[in-house]
């Protein structure tokens with residue numbers, strides 16, 4: 001393999017900070033792909049023409065390729081598959097792909113295609129959205145009256161089985177996790193369920209608590225309570241798609257609670273989505289720069305830094321410049 005395991009790389013290079021790509025879903029939307037549907041940004045891959053066409057005859061194929069090229073040019077060394085809303089439940093209930101076999105083939109094709117776009121020397125993350133992605137509750141954390149009774153493993157298993165067995169993927173990313181019961185479930189899975197390095201990105205309110213109200217102290221208590229029983233493949237904890245302006249203090253609070261844990265941070269762009277008008281409103285007045293945000297993340301133990309929704313290759317270039325400036329010598 002042309003690249004070392006990301007877990008070993010981070011452990012053996014304690015001063016290294018890796019740059020992740022930006023928000024693929026919103027970036028594909030900016031480039032003309034209509035993503036408003038239940039499988040969101042995975043939609044271009046559902047169409048047969050994506051796979052039968054060659055690059056010049058499929059516009060979507062070209063768009064996805066160019067997006068990866070632009071993130072690479074901006075300095076990303078870790079890139080993600082566009083599979084946030086591609087759970088078996090979401091895909092089988094909303095597209096023509098209904099069997100596990102077809103679903104497995106779809107994911108394998110997406111992963112191979114993504115790998116071919118980024119080359120062998122970059123790390124590829126198999127992106128998995130939270131349970132709440134299938135009913136749009138990842139920013140409320142409202143998982144109904146009995147969130148502890150949800151069978152999270154059953155929900156994630158088809159996607160996990162594919163990603164675990166795919167050597168083109170280096171890391172599994174559970175993103176935008178808003179609920180403590182879901183976090184507890186993922187952290188309870190041992191190496192038979194999660195044999196590949198993985199990270200967890202939390203969906204955190206701007207006031208610094210998980211969307212369901214759990215404090216970062218309680219998150220830390222949960223992790224500490226697992227002690228040696230914690231899955232050794234749990235490589236990083238962090239935050240994603242959180243408020244840009246509040247993200248430095250949120251990450252700092254996580255770092256203060258669990259100083260030894262490597263962190264990952266990729267906030268959204270700072271624009272605010274109006275769910276009624278379905279538009280993104282510009283950044284507010286007192287916006288921090290990426291230079292300030294990245295410096296603070298690195299001071300708080302971040303080892304992977306990138307952007308989430310509405311961040312573009314331009315943002316990734318600014319992140320990369322700040323990482324080169326502030327990473328420890």
Ligand SMILES: [Zn+2]
Nearest residue numbers: 023241308309
């Ligand atoms: Zn996002």
